[in-house]
Amino acid sequence: MLRGAARLLVAASRPRCSRFSLSQRQPLQPISSRHVSSTPSPEPTTPPSKPPRPxxxxxxxxxxxxxxxxxxxxxxxxxxxxxxxxxxxxxxxxxxxxxxxxxxxxxxxxxxxxxxxxxxxxxxxxxxxxxxxxxxxxxxxxxxxxxxxxxxxxxxxxxxxxxxxxxxxxxxxxxxxxxxxTQAAIQQYGGEYGMVAVVTEPDYLPGLISAIDEFVGNGRSISTLAAQDDDADVHPPPIDQVLIANINSKNQIVLSGSIERIKTLVAHVRQFLGHDPRAVRLKSEDPFHSPIMxxxxxxxxxxxxxxxxxxxxxxxxxxxxxxxxxxxxxxxxxxxxxxxxxxxxxxxxxxxxxxxxxxxxxxxxxxxxxxxxxxxxxxxxxxxxxxxxxxxxxxxxxxxxxxxxxxxxxxxxxxxxxxxxxxxxxxxxxx
Missing domain, CATH: 3.40.366.10 (Malonyl-Coenzyme A Acyl Carrier Protein, domain 2)
Incomplete structure (x- = not known):
């Protein structure tokens, strides 16, 4: 079965020739035996280009x-x-x-x-x-x-x-x-860290993202957080920060950071946004794509x-x-x-x-x-x-x-x- 797939791939990559290009080509003759015409040869025609593949x-x-x-x-x-x-x-x-x-x-x-x-x-x-x-x-x-x-x-x-x-x-x-x-954060702040997938209806996703940004970032971009140092006067310590780790699809995002803080955030969303997104804890114990990183x-x-x-x-x-x-x-x-x-x-x-x-x-x-x-x-x-x-x-x-x-x-x-x-x-x- 797998070798059949290999033949399919070879066939797909093999150049396709015009049906007239090889079978009707005349054998080459030595230059001295060729008849030289006084009329100029017609310009060679450019073969039609093959449609591009998807x-x-x-x-x-x-x-x-x-x-x-x-x-x-x-x-x-x-x-x-x-x-x-x-x-x-x-x-x-x-x-x-x-x-x-x-x-x-x-x-x-x-x-x-x-x-x-x-x-x-x-x-x-x-x-x-x-x-x-x-x-x-x-x-x-x-x-x-x-x-x-x-x-x-x-x-x-x-x-x-x-x-x-x-x-x-x-x-x-x-x-x-x-x-x-992750280990450094645990030693410094204690607590539990991880990631939680949040699934909602597509119509609610933009509002959900805006609410989370407002709740955890006060309008600051993640790029700003990435550029800042660890001065608590500039931004809250990582234990108090939750970020959107992934925007995976039209109805799924993933939150990352302190699990306690994520639970608070999800409760906030359920209380004030008027709908109940499904929250699923992922198996990762590391809060990827959060300020802990x-x-x-x-x-x-x-x-x-x-x-x-x-x-x-x-x-x-x-x-x-x-x-x-x-x-x-x-x-x-x-x-x-x-x-x-x-x-x-x-x-x-x-x-x-x-x-x-x-x-x-x-x-x-x-x-x-x-x-x-x-x-x-x-x-x-x-x-x-x-x-x-x-x-x-x-x-x-x-x-x-x-x-x-x-x-x-x-x-x-x-x-x-x-x-x-x-x-x-x-x-x-x-x-």
Missing amino acids: KTALFFPGQGVEKVSMLTPWLDAFPRTAKPLIDEIDSILGYKLSAIIQDGPPRKLSLTPHAQPAIMATSILILRVLEQEFGFDTEKRVDYTLGHSLGEFAALVAGGYLSFEDGLWMTQRRADAMAAA RPAVEVMRDILAHEKSRASGRQNSEIVVWPGKIPCVSNVTARPFESREELKDLLARQCLETVRWWDSIRYLDQECRVRRWVGIGPGKVGRNLVGKEVGMRGKDVVKGGGVWAITDPSEIEECLRGLEETEHLVDEPDE
């Missing part, structure tokens, strides 16, 4: 999708590609992350310093299987990349802005810094400013490659990175600032007219969020394209067949 986005998941043994199906199906890359993962990190992924226990794998590099590494392993086992040419077949929070590092690797070595190493450093920031921003800024690449052949070069090969959409701005310096700034800040996932999807769907969406990595959360936003009637059906996810080898054939079947569809503008 635009394609590759997206990668964030934390929370990790699963013990998630590498096993890939090792079993594609040992030639998976085994060397898994050895490389352990070598880059300096410890046996692969053993934690394969053997767990789940509690150990879900710890931020293990979960983040595990998800990022698994995502890139799946992409490498597509490239090496099925001939998938990422640069030629993909128009945009993006990733949810942690997934942005995999998106930058796929887009050619980071080597795999540098991307994985930075992911580990980021995860360590974020976990350390400010120390991690400084760690990432220092890495991006001073560390050199660890990739073979790029030693002593800057970690960030510019330009990349494929536009990559930033979590912070919901637009593609525009320069090396902007990328370094936004990548450092993104562990504190709101993940504008919904805005990113809307930008690609409405302004860039992306019609094919391919999720790469463990779990189906990303596919569900994307499908709900761009699919017809909230499903994975998109006019002129579709939404697919490759989380397991059994899903490769469906995805590649879908890409092949939509390769030559013309995206007609909406009337």
Whole structure:
């Protein structure tokens, strides 16, 4: 079945010739035996251009999708590609992350310093299987990349802005810094931290966001918070701050920070906004994208400013490659990175600032007219969020394209067949 998918992909990438171009071409003769005409030859006609294929986005998941043994199906199906890359993962990190992924226990794998590099590494392993086992040419077949929070590092690797070595190493450093920031807050302030998803009706979402901003930030932007120091006279201590960590869809946001403060905020919303949003505690014990993460921003800024690449052949070069090969959409701005310096700034800040996932999807769907969406990595959360936003009637059906996810080898054939079947569809503008 998987080899059949490989043949589909090869057929999709093979150039299509006119039916007259090869079969009726005459053999070349030596110059001396050719008849030279006195009449000028007609200008060669330009072959009609092939209709452009629908635009394609590759997206990668964030934390929370990790699963013990998630590498096993890939090792079993594609040992030639998976085994060397898994050895490389352990070598880059300096410890046996692969053993934690394969053997767990789940509690150990879900710890931020293990979960983040595990998800990022698994995502890139799946992409490498597509490239090496099925001939998938990422640069030629993909128009945009993006990733949810942690997934942005995999998106930058796929887009050619980071080597795999540098991307994985930075992911580990980021995860360590974020976990350390949580522990520092607990030691300094006490209390319980985490994240809570809030689900409401789409019509209520703008008012909900405004009310939360007013309640917790007094109108200040998250960018302002990211730039401030820890002077309590300038802003409240982190224990008193809750921020919107993610705007995931038209009806879901995620709050992050002190759990006690989040409960107070949700009660405030229920009392004064006239509706009762559903609040669900996420399993993460780290308050990602909240002011607690400010120390991690400084760690990432220092890495991006001073560390050199660890990739073979790029030693002593800057970690960030510019330009990349494929536009990559930033979590912070919901637009593609525009320069090396902007990328370094936004990548450092993104562990504190709101993940504008919904805005990113809307930008690609409405302004860039992306019609094919391919999720790469463990779990189906990303596919569900994307499908709900761009699919017809909230499903994975998109006019002129579709939404697919490759989380397991059994899903490769469906995805590649879908890409092949939509390769030559013309995206007609909406009337």
